[in-house]
Amino acid sequence: MITNPSPALDALLRDAAGRIDAIDARWLLAHAAGRSQSWLYAHARDPAPDGVPERFEALVARRAAGEPVAYLTGVRGFWDFDLAVTPATLIPRPETELLVELALARLPAADARVVDLGTGSGAIALAIARERPDAAVLATDASVDALAVARANAQALELTQVRFAHGDWYAPLAGARFDVIASNPPYIEDADPHLARGDLRFEPTSALSSGADGLDAIRSIAAGALAHLAPRGWLLVEHGLAQGAAVRALFERAGLVEVATERDLEARDRVTLGRAPEARKAD
CATH class of the missing domain: 3.40.50.150 (Vaccinia Virus protein VP39)
Incomplete structure (x- = not known):
């Protein structure tokens, strides 16, 4: 069975940047991945871990609707x-x-x-x-x-x-x-x-x-x-x-x-x- 590979982390950011602020996107992706900003930079071209693309997409949609980043991340x-x-x-x-x-x-x-x-x-x-x-x-x-x-x-x-x-x-x-x-x-x-x-x-x-x-x-x-x-x-x-x-x-x-x-x-x-x-x- 062939499965589609998970998109790279930087590809997720590029896709989100057209809908929300790029800085907001980085915070939300780090939150979705349970990782730090520095980890994102170091692993930008790595495939996104399982579940991260879906969690990130849900957060991006909520941010695009206006919900504050602080409430989305809780911090x-x-x-x-x-x-x-x-x-x-x-x-x-x-x-x-x-x-x-x-x-x-x-x-x-x-x-x-x-x-x-x-x-x-x-x-x-x-x-x-x-x-x-x-x-x-x-x-x-x-x-x-x-x-x-x-x-x-x-x-x-x-x-x-x-x-x-x-x-x-x-x-x-x-x-x-x-x-x-x-x-x-x-x-x-x-x-x-x-x-x-x-x-x-x-x-x-x-x-x-x-x-x-x-x-x-x-x-x-x-x-x-x-x-x-x-x-x-x-x-x-x-x-x-x-x-x-x-x-x-x-x-x-x-x-x-x-x-x-x-x-x-x-x-x-x-x-x-x-x-x-x-x-x-x-x-």
């Missing part, structure tokens, strides 16, 4: 580690690393207390914990499913100092105060047409959009910050590129000082931060 790189992601969590973006850098720079040298509001996959909380293993880090989320993903990521990275709490924004904090409150909340306008395009169609809407102007979540976070910041503690929030001025106004209205907006590598407003005043001495 997205962030900071210096990989995170498991699912459709219950926002896909971590490289620009969120700016928020992590700014938060780390503002932590006290010892006994730092940090909370990541709306942690999703755990990206911010786990990056901070990885760099500062001495810090006490709390991660919260209103989604039970997202918290399960974040917990699993913490376990995989052996970041045992990170704790998790279920609830919306400040609800799970029970009066606790922190040196840094960090958040990448939803900030897209509810009617933004981008929500119906590309990868965003597959991500949880609750993690993307927040009211008519996209600022409902940030309003809540800013308004409650002073009740949960230690004296001279910092609030840092990621937001949209056109929202810097509006977010600064919300921070100032909430009583924060030293309010400023930092820009990302493409010179776009990305993170606004503000500080709690010194504690007042009793009269």
